[in-house]
Amino acid sequence: MNESNNKDIRTIETQVPLCVLEMNNEFDLLKEQYEDWPQSVNRVIANNALAEFRNNISCDSLRESTCAVCSGLYSCEYLSTVPVQEICLPLLETNKYFEEPFFEIDFVYGHPCIDKSGYKILFDRNGFVKRNTNDDNENPFDLRLCNNCK
Numbered sequence: 001m002n003e004s005n006n007k008d009i010r011t012i013e014t015q016v017p018l019c020v021l022e023m024n025n026e027f028d029l030l031k032e033q034y035e036d037w038p039q040s041v042n043r044v045i046a047n048n049a050l051a052e053f054r055n056n057i058s059c060d061s062l063r064e065s066t067c068a069v070c071s072g073l074y075s076c077e078y079l080s081t082v083p084v085q086e087i088c089l090p091l092l093e094t095n096k097y098f099e100e101p102f103f104e105i106d107f108v109y110g111h112p113c114i115d116k117s118g119y120k121i122l123f124d125r126n127g128f129v130k131r132n133t134n135d136d137n138e139n140p141f142d143l144r145l146c147n148n149c150k
């Protein structure tokens with residue numbers, strides 16, 4: 001009660017509105033509080049923030065890859081890599097119509113499981129994920145499949 005009376009008296013004495021006096025006081029307090037600003041940022045924190053920023057804007061997070069079965073483009077969270085042995089190949093056999101020489105489709109993909117199966121299957125070769133080991137002739141690649149085809 002006393003303080004507000006003092007403010008009222010000061011307002012009357014100086015002919016300055018109360019809200020302006022309060023803003024002035026608040027500004028003076030903040031000026032004292034932050035007089036040692038700006039400060040240099042800790043190097044570790046700055047480097048971590050930069051690394052996080054670079055990861056979040058990298059093109060890898062935006063990259064879309066091809067599904068080997070439907071040829072659709074999907075971001076990596078909708079795709080998974082599956083070994084050819086886990087695929088039920090008879091389900092993917094193509095229509096006899098596409099086996100005609102007119103289409104010139106090469107059904108040999110260089111994977112023993114597919115080529116020896118005898119099934120004519122249409123795969124998108126962009127959906128093949130090469131294995132790192134060079135000497136693994138039994139499994140030269142896996143298939144990248146979207147969530148719909150899996």
Ligand SMILES: [Zn+2]
Nearest residue numbers: 067070146149
């Ligand atoms: Zn698919």
